[in-house]
Amino acid sequence: MPNELPAPALMPTRPALRDPAWAARVFWALAGLALLWPAVVLTEFKPWVLLEPGALKPALNFVGAFIPPRMDAEFLGLLARETWRTVAMATAGLTLALLLAIPLSLLSVRVLSLSSLTGRMAMVPSVLRQGVRWLLLVLRSVPELVWALVFVRVVGLGPTSGVLAIALTYSGMLGKVYADIMESGDAHATTNLMRNGSGRLQAFFYGLLPQNAGELTSYTVYRWECAIRSSAVLGFVGAGGLGQLMDSSMKMFNGSEVASILLVFMALVWLADRMSAMLRKGLA
Amino acid sequence: MNHSAANDTYKLPPKLFDARCKACWLMLGVLILVVASFATLNLQWAQFWSWNAAQRMGRFLGELLHPQTSTVFVTKVLLATLETLAMSALGTLLAVLLGLALALPAARTHAQDPARWRGTTRLLLNALRSTPELVWAALLLIAAGLGPFAGTLALGLHTAGVLGRLFAEAIENAAPGPSFALRLRGVGEARVFLYATLPQVLPQLMSYTLYRWENNIRAAAVLGVVGAGGLGQMLAFHMGLFQMGETSTVLLAMLALVALVDALSYAVRGALSR
Numbered sequence: 224m225p226n227e228l229p230a231p232a233l234m235p236t237r238p239a240l241r242d243p244a245w246a247a248r249v250f251w252a253l254a255g256l257a258l259l260w261p262a263v264v265l266t267e268f269k270p271w272v273l274l275e276p277g278a279l280k281p282a283l284n285f286v287g288a289f290i291p292p293r294m295d296a297e298f299l300g301l302l303a304r305e306t307w308r309t310v311a312m313a314t315a316g317l318t319l320a321l322l323l324a325i326p327l328s329l330l331s332v333r334v335l336s337l338s339s340l341t342g343r344m345a346m347v348p349s350v351l352r353q354g355v356r357w358l359l360l361v362l363r364s365v366p367e368l369v370w371a372l373v374f375v376r377v378v379g380l381g382p383t384s385g386v387l388a389i390a391l392t393y394s395g396m397l398g399k400v401y402a403d404i405m406e407s408g409d410a411h412a413t414t415n416l417m418r419n420g421s422g423r424l425q426a427f428f429y430g431l432l433p434q435n436a437g438e439l440t441s442y443t444v445y446r447w448e449c450a451i452r453s454s455a456v457l458g459f460v461g462a463g464g465l466g467q468l469m470d471s472s473m474k475m476f477n478g479s480e481v482a483s484i485l486l487v488f489m490a491l492v493w494l495a496d497r498m499s500a501m502l503r504k505g506l507a
Numbered sequence: 508m509n510h511s512a513a514n515d516t517y518k519l520p521p522k523l524f525d526a527r528c529k530a531c532w533l534m535l536g537v538l539i540l541v542v543a544s545f546a547t548l549n550l551q552w553a554q555f556w557s558w559n560a561a562q563r564m565g566r567f568l569g570e571l572l573h574p575q576t577s578t579v580f581v582t583k584v585l586l587a588t589l590e591t592l593a594m595s596a597l598g599t600l601l602a603v604l605l606g607l608a609l610a611l612p613a614a615r616t617h618a619q620d621p622a623r624w625r626g627t628t629r630l631l632l633n634a635l636r637s638t639p640e641l642v643w644a645a646l647l648l649i650a651a652g653l654g655p656f657a658g659t660l661a662l663g664l665h666t667a668g669v670l671g672r673l674f675a676e677a678i679e680n681a682a683p684g685p686s687f688a689l690r691l692r693g694v695g696e697a698r699v700f701l702y703a704t705l706p707q708v709l710p711q712l713m714s715y716t717l718y719r720w721e722n723n724i725r726a727a728a729v730l731g732v733v734g735a736g737g738l739g740q741m742l743a744f745h746m747g748l749f750q751m752g753e754t755s756t757v758l759l760a761m762l763a764l765v766a767l768v769d770a771l772s773y774a775v776r777g778a779l780s781r
Contacts, residue, residue, distance in 0.1 A: 372742070383550045459641055
């Protein structure tokens, strides 16, 4: 609105120096501090604890032992085995998750409904689809670490519980996103097939799947990358892999072992990132 | 690679197997990876599907159906939930401060910017980011001791790596016009950032921060299993003592928290996009 501004000559000689939003700014700053205070108390946020000699000395000793990282052949062999186990846990877990997620997402996808071709979806299939969606929600809202804690109690220590934990959580995520991807695309081809008498599975294989295959694979590969990251962490509750190795090294305060594990861990995450980018490009 | 027939209208279908089909080789590689994974893990399916395990699982689930609902314990769980929320909020705040401090040297703001520290800070951000919260928490326990403080710092460090990189990208991608205009008039770098770049990227930074906060609430809930406070610590504690009633209450609180965050973020996103 430049036209409404008075000409420069008519401006007051001393413009107001006060910030017009001052009161609001002070209020929100104080409100933020008032909200922050309970958070600081609840989290026992005392940074000076870090500098107390009782805490500082062991921490410095531990970090000092990071250099040099442990590199002898025996430990490297162990490290290689656990790294492979981490990748294998992620891969096996994701495969099982796929086996669960594909049928569940097929059950919950609304595009593949025969009754909704002619008006509204019938009562029973609609309830069934909503039920499957709730099941997927429950599966994915329990974090994999919690599933792993549960399965370690039931099957004992080792990779089995890690694989099961990844399988359950990731089946929830995959199933939900698969259904969302398939519903968000153009449903024309699929509904056309079904209108002309093809079955739902046929409509899926010839209409829905080819249309969304690129997006579905890309999401699956991305989740594989995430699964590698989480399977490395699952070891902390006793589910095998790099995490378990790190947990035991850390309990013995062995800084040089922790340093090599951390390096391998970062390399693994980086490699998974590269691999997943390459696969997504190759399979798209 | 031309599969066309003599007449242009009728193309031959692609061959069923083509040695140059990249996707086929990738699929083969994935298949080999899957088979090798199952073969080398020696998974104890026999044990998992055994009658014994089924009984244990059944008993476990049965015990989970009776949550501990005494007022004292529920108050404790509520307090731990608040602690989890506080950990996530404070951790995210720390991450914003540290992430912004690292994003500034990690961003090349204009063409003449030497950005000497760009490579180093990006390496640091990558290191912060690729170490998961849980590993940070386990490392920090040595210095900060058991409790929510270690968890807060762990969330802060990991998230600083994530946010720092996103912030740096946002700052680099901001439209150069306003900052160029100020720089041309000899305004210092700090004020150029405050008056030209920051107002532009602030909404984006806010949305990244809120998104990471949502993630951090979920992460904070489980961080405790290594002893870093919040609901996770209670869960690991009671499950370790096989107190299934208490475990069940904590699990319910955890699920409720996650579901609440999901619903809120869904609602907020819906309101914002409308």
